[in-house]
Amino acid sequence: MAIDKDAYQKIKTELDAVGVTLVAVSKTKSVEDILELYNLGHRDFGENYVQELVSKAAQLPDDIRWHYIGHLQSNKVKLIVPFVQLIHGVDSLKLLKEINKEAAKINKIINCLLQIHIAQEETKFGMNEEELNDLLSKVSVERLPNIRIRGLMGMASFITDLDQIRKEFHYLKGLFDVQKSFSIQSNDFDILSMGMSSDYKVAIEEGSNMVRIGSLIFGERTKY
Numbered sequence: 001m002a003i004d005k006d007a008y009q010k011i012k013t014e015l016d017a018v019g020v021t022l023v024a025v026s027k028t029k030s031v032e033d034i035l036e037l038y039n040l041g042h043r044d045f046g047e048n049y050v051q052e053l054v055s056k057a058a059q060l061p062d063d064i065r066w067h068y069i070g071h072l073q074s075n076k077v078k079l080i081v082p083f084v085q086l087i088h089g090v091d092s093l094k095l096l097k098e099i100n101k102e103a104a105k106i107n108k109i110i111n112c113l114l115q116i117h118i119a120q121e122e123t124k125f126g127m128n129e130e131e132l133n134d135l136l137s138k139v140s141v142e143r144l145p146n147i148r149i150r151g152l153m154g155m156a157s158f159i160t161d162l163d164q165i166r167k168e169f170h171y172l173k174g175l176f177d178v179q180k181s182f183s184i185q186s187n188d189f190d191i192l193s194m195g196m197s198s199d200y201k202v203a204i205e206e207g208s209n210m211v212r213i214g215s216l217i218f219g220e221r222t223k224y
């Protein structure tokens with residue numbers, strides 16, 4: 001398997017022109033594929049599974065910025081905290097506290113995004129607006145000096161109806177703008193991670209500044 005260099009260059013140019021960060025989602029893909037993209041100058045890579053991420057990080061150059069985009073279990077936090085750049089899918093105070101605790105042990109500050117459930121499909125992952133407000137009010141009274149909440153992340157419905165997908169992204173951008181305006185250190189609340197291979201153009205039109213793209217660059221995945 002090889003990466004689609006033309007697709008990568010095209011997307012990268014398109015995103016650079018509008019100041020959107022590209023996270024290349026390399027889950028299930030080989031270390032060789034990742035190196036191929038690395039050698040084109042790419043540094044931001046996203047993975048969904050802790051063991052896979054830990055194993056790849058150990059084999060690849062340490063100036064890669066690893067994004068954890070899957071659902072993180074509290075007992076796995078310590079495995080990725082030493083090297084992770086940004087954790088996209090945080091959706092509980094318990095998890096934030098665990099990240100804070102493990103980060104404090106090694107004297108790091110970990111950037112986190114809060115995951116919001118915007119899709120029609122039922123899933124256990126992501127918060128609604130009320131849960132988000134509740135979590136943020138609790139965070140403001142806890143002392144969590146070793147985490148930094150940098151913004152929000154969401155996944156639209158797995159459907160082809162782009163109007164519906166646009167509505168979901170629009171809603172998430174609205175939540176993001178409200179929190180950004182409340183945020184005391186609003187300069188720190190600056191990342192809106194939304195958009196994948198099938199919907200990143202709509203996401204950018206709706207205000208995304210970070211997209212997570214896998215299959216367009218690395219080809220279709222056969223497993224998970």
Ligand SMILES: *Cc1c(COP(=O)(O)O)cnc(C)c1O
Nearest residue numbers: 025069196197198212213214215
């Ligand atoms: C797999 C995955 C992506 C990338 O999906 P593609 O459709 O291959 O671009 C983006 N975000 C998350 C959270 C994922 O799990």
